[in-house]
Amino acid sequence: MKRPDVLLSGKNVTKVFGYGKNKKTAVHDVSFDFHEGEIVSIVGESGSGKTTLAKMLLGLLSETSGEILYKGQPRSLKSHADRKKYWKDIQAIFQDPFSSFNVFYKVERLLRDCIKLQGLKLSEEKQLEMMKDACSFVNLKFEELHNKYPFELSGGQMQRLMIARIFMLHPKILIADEPTSMIDACSRSTILDMLLKLREANNMTIIFITHDVGLAYYVSDTIYIMEKGQFVESGPADEVILNPQHPYTKQLISDVPKIHEEWNLAI
Ligand SMILES: Nc1ncnc2c1ncn2[C@@H]1O[C@H](COP(=O)(O)OP(=O)(O)OP(=O)(O)O)[C@@H](O)[C@H]1O
Numbered sequence: 550m551k552r553p554d555v556l557l558s559g560k561n562v563t564k565v566f567g568y569g570k571n572k573k574t575a576v577h578d579v580s581f582d583f584h585e586g587e588i589v590s591i592v593g594e595s596g597s598g599k600t601t602l603a604k605m606l607l608g609l610l611s612e613t614s615g616e617i618l619y620k621g622q623p624r625s626l627k628s629h630a631d632r633k634k635y636w637k638d639i640q641a642i643f644q645d646p647f648s649s650f651n652v653f654y655k656v657e658r659l660l661r662d663c664i665k666l667q668g669l670k671l672s673e674e675k676q677l678e679m680m681k682d683a684c685s686f687v688n689l690k691f692e693e694l695h696n697k698y699p700f701e702l703s704g705g706q707m708q709r710l711m712i713a714r715i716f717m718l719h720p721k722i723l724i725a726d727e728p729t730s731m732i733d734a735c736s737r738s739t740i741l742d743m744l745l746k747l748r749e750a751n752n753m754t755i756i757f758i759t760h761d762v763g764l765a766y767y768v769s770d771t772i773y774i775m776e777k778g779q780f781v782e783s784g785p786a787d788e789v790i791l792n793p794q795h796p797y798t799k800q801l802i803s804d805v806p807k808i809h810e811e812w813n814l815a816i
Pocket residue numbers: 566567573574575593594595596597598599600601602760
């Protein structure tokens with residue numbers, strides 16, 4: 550079977566912060582190919598450069614050197630209109646859902662904005678239908694939540710609301726940066742399963758950023774292991790986890806003794 554097309558790729562991407570003795574190379578000469586409909590995990594310890602790379606992918610930070618290509622072309626992100634166009638195709642969810650929401654808006658407004666953002670002119674009836682569909686996709690009830698503010702929701706409900714928004718916006722690429730680190734194990738498995746469902750529903754490319762190699766193995770097709778700003782190993786999840794080559798990958802895996810057993814994330 551033909552491998553899906555490469556959607557997002559990087560060639561020798563480097564990010565350096567600061568100057569002189571404050572100089573810090575957060576991402577050092579990384580290259581990658583992320584394919585359409587693929588779930589890719591970027592795994593590494595705190596400070597390894599994962600979030601810096603995610604911000605470059607999103608166009609929130611510029612590369613110091615190297616190049617990121619979208620659909621095989623260099624990205625043009627100079628004007629506001631360019632960035633708006635790019636952000637239609639690439640969206641992110643972060644570990645702290647509060648950072649993604651305007652806390653002064655009620656749930657209904659947060660969802661309605663997704664329709665507006667796409668420039669869709671729909672009847673009130675159709676808009677309600679879309680918002681209800683998005684909520685039921687993540688097992689939330691629109692009728693119960695539409696009049697609430699984000700702070701009135703539980704952490705798990707907020708994460709699900711973020712995924713409902715992604716369902717409505719249906720970007721081509723979703724970057725999920727530690728989206729389950731602030732919720733309990735039971736909600737974690739639900740969120741991960743919803744990410745898998747999103748991929749099924751929209752053939753989305755999902756870039757899952759985590760320090761947890763076990764979670765990465767559970768969700769991904771492909772894994773990139775990141776140490777001190779560099780990719781030290783990458784490949785199909787089974788190959789990387791079942792036959793690791795690099796000492797750092799071996800160390801990460803040895804910290805998860807039950808990785809080879811069947812996963813029950815709700816325990
Ligand atoms: N704006 C910045 N200015 C200077 N240094 C930075 C900046 N942002 C990140 N760094 C440094 O770059 C390195 C990589 O940070 P980054 O946040 O990308 O790592 P991470 O793998 O995402 O870590 P975590 O899992 O803790 O979020 C760290 O040493 C960090 O201190």
